[in-house]
Amino acid sequence: MNPILECSGLTKTFGPKKALSDINLRIGQGQIVGLLGPNGSGKTTLIKLANALLTPTAGEIRIAGMKPGLGTKKIVSYLPEKNYLNDWMRVRDIIGMFKDFYEDLSPEKAYDMLKRLNISADDKLKTLSKGTKEKVQLILVMSREARLYLLDEPIGGVDPAARNYILETIISNYNPEATVLISTHLIYDVEKVLDHVIFINEGRLVLSSPVDEIREQGKSVDGLFREVFRC
Amino acid sequence: MLAKLMKYELKATCRIFPPVYAALLVLAAVTRLLYSFNPRGTNNVPLFISALLYLFILIGMFVMTFVVMIQRFYKNLLADEGYLMFTLPVETWKHITSKLLVSVIWNIGSAAAAILSIIILSIDKILSGELKIKIAIDTSGSFNALLLFEFILLCIAGMVFGILIIYASIAWGHLSNRHRIMASIGAFLVLATFSQVMFFCFKVTPLARELQEHGEVYIGPGTPIAMYHWITWFSIAFFILLSALFFAITNYVLNRELNLE
Numbered sequence: 302m303n304p305i306l307e308c309s310g311l312t313k314t315f316g317p318k319k320a321l322s323d324i325n326l327r328i329g330q331g332q333i334v335g336l337l338g339p340n341g342s343g344k345t346t347l348i349k350l351a352n353a354l355l356t357p358t359a360g361e362i363r364i365a366g367m368k369p370g371l372g373t374k375k376i377v378s379y380l381p382e383k384n385y386l387n388d389w390m391r392v393r394d395i396i397g398m399f400k401d402f403y404e405d406l407s408p409e410k411a412y413d414m415l416k417r418l419n420i421s422a423d424d425k426l427k428t429l430s431k432g433t434k435e436k437v438q439l440i441l442v443m444s445r446e447a448r449l450y451l452l453d454e455p456i457g458g459v460d461p462a463a464r465n466y467i468l469e470t471i472i473s474n475y476n477p478e479a480t481v482l483i484s485t486h487l488i489y490d491v492e493k494v495l496d497h498v499i500f501i502n503e504g505r506l507v508l509s510s511p512v513d514e515i516r517e518q519g520k521s522v523d524g525l526f527r528e529v530f531r532c
Numbered sequence: 533m534l535a536k537l538m539k540y541e542l543k544a545t546c547r548i549f550p551p552v553y554a555a556l557l558v559l560a561a562v563t564r565l566l567y568s569f570n571p572r573g574t575n576n577v578p579l580f581i582s583a584l585l586y587l588f589i590l591i592g593m594f595v596m597t598f599v600v601m602i603q604r605f606y607k608n609l610l611a612d613e614g615y616l617m618f619t620l621p622v623e624t625w626k627h628i629t630s631k632l633l634v635s636v637i638w639n640i641g642s643a644a645a646a647i648l649s650i651i652i653l654s655i656d657k658i659l660s661g662e663l664k665i666k667i668a669i670d671t672s673g674s675f676n677a678l679l680l681f682e683f684i685l686l687c688i689a690g691m692v693f694g695i696l697i698i699y700a701s702i703a704w705g706h707l708s709n710r711h712r713i714m715a716s717i718g719a720f721l722v723l724a725t726f727s728q729v730m731f732f733c734f735k736v737t738p739l740a741r742e743l744q745e746h747g748e749v750y751i752g753p754g755t756p757i758a759m760y761h762w763i764t765w766f767s768i769a770f771f772i773l774l775s776a777l778f779f780a781i782t783n784y785v786l787n788r789e790l791n792l793e
Binding site for chain 2: 315316349352353354355356371374375377379381383384385386387389398401402403
C-alpha cells in the first residue's frame with residue numbers, strides 16, 4: 302500500500318541546532334498514529350515540514366507521493382499548536398472562510414460540533430478564551446474530509462471533560478481511509494485510540510511500531526514511553 | 533482564489549480605513565465652517581482646535597496606511613496567522629498579489645481622501661476662481677490628457693514599487709534565523725540603495741546626449757514636452773522593472789525558504 306506520509310533522510314537544522322536528524326519513516330493509510338516524544342523532541346518540526354511551513358535542510362518529505370505544496374494542502378487538515386485565529390472575525394465567518402477555500406469542508410458538521418461544545422457561532426474570535434479558541438480550531442480541522450489529519454497537541458490546552466469529547470470527535474469524524482497523526486505528550490489520554498506509535502527524541506526516530514505489537518509484549522504505550530524516555 | 537483572498541484582505545482592512553476617511557472629511561468640513569464664521573481667525577479657539585485635529589488625522593492617516601501595509605503582510609503571513617494562510621490551498625504569488633492590490637487600493641483611497649479634504653477646505657476659493665488647480669498643463673499652456681494619464685500611471689507604479697520593496701525586505705529578513713526585524717531593516721537599506729544606484733545608472737543613458745550637448749540637463753519651463761514624456765515613461769519602466777524583481781524575491785522566499793517560527 303502506498304504510504305500517505307513518507308520521510309527519507311529528513312533533516313532540519315536551525316542555525317547550529319539540529320531539530321530533526323535523518324528521519325526515515327513510512328505511515329500507511331487508514332490508521333490513527335501517535336507521534337510521541339518529550340518536549341523539544343522535534344514533533345512540531347516534523348508536522349510543520351509536512352505542511353510546508355518549514356523548508357527541509359536535507360532529505361525530503363512526501364504526502365501521498367507529493368512534496369508539500371498546493372496538491373498536499375488540499376488533502377491535509379492541520380491543527381497547529383499555535384492560535385492562528387485573527388481577531389476581527391466571528392466564529393461563523395471563519396467557518397465561511399474555510400468553506401471558501403476547502404472544497405471538503407462540511408459546515409453542518411462544524412455547526413453541530415460547535416453546538417455540542419456550547420460555542421456560539423456569533424462569538425467574536427477575539428473574545429474567546431484560549432481553550433475555546435483551541436476547540437474552534439479543532440472543529441475547523443475535523444469538519445474537513447481530508448486524507449491526512451495532522452494534529453499538533455490537540456488536547457493540550459482543554460479541560461479533561463472536553464478532552465474525551467475531542468478524542469471521540471477525532472475517532473468518529475474521520476473517514477476510515479484517512480490517517481490521523483496526533484502529536485502529544487499526554488500519552489495516557491490518547492493511548493486507547495492509537496493504532497501505531499512513533500517515538501522521537503532529540504530529533505531522532507527512536508521507535509515506529511504498531512500498538513498491538515507493544516501490547517503483545519505485555520506493555521502499554523504509556524509504560525513503554527516511560528521506559529524509553531526515563532530521566 | 534485570488535478574488536477570495538482579496539475579499540478577506542479587504543474585509544480585514546475595511547474596519548480601519550473608511551472611518552478615518554469619514555473623520556478626516558468631517559473635520560475638514562467643520563474647520564471650513566468655523567472659518568467662514570470668523571474669516572480673520574482672531575481668538576478663534578474652536579477653529580484652532582478643529583484645524584489641529586484635522587492635521588493630526590491627516591498625518592495619522594498616512595502613517596496608518598503605511599503601518600497597516602507592513603502589519604498585514606507581516607502579521608497575516610509571517611506571524612501566527614501565517615499558519616492558517618500558508619496551509620490554504622493557494623499559490624504563494626496569489627497571497628502576495630492580494631496583499632499588494634489591497635494595499636494599492638488603500639493608498640489611493642488615502643490620497644483621494646486627502647485631496648477631497650483639501651478641496652473642502654478651499655471650496656469657496658475654487659468656486660470663485662481664485663485658486664486654480666493646474667494639473668497636466670504642458671509647456672504650450674494647454675491641458676494635456678496624455679500628461680495627466682502618464683502622471684497617474686507614474687504615481688501607481690511608484691506606489692507598487694514602494695510596497696514591493698518593503699515586502700521584499702521583510703521576506704529577505706525572514707531568511708535570518710534570529711533578529712528578523714533588524715535583518716528586514718538591513719535588507720531594506722540594501723534594496724533602497726540598490727534601487728538608487730540603478731536609477732542613477734539608467735538615468736544617465738537617456739540623458740547622455742542632452743548632457744553632451746548642453747553640459748547639463750535642465751527641466752522646467754522651456755523644456756521640450758517630449759522630454760517630459762521621456763522622463764515619465766522611463767521612470768514608469770524603471771519602477772515596473774524593479775517591482776518585478778522585488779516580487780520575484782518575495783515569492784522565492786515565501787515559496788522555497790519559508791520557516792515560520
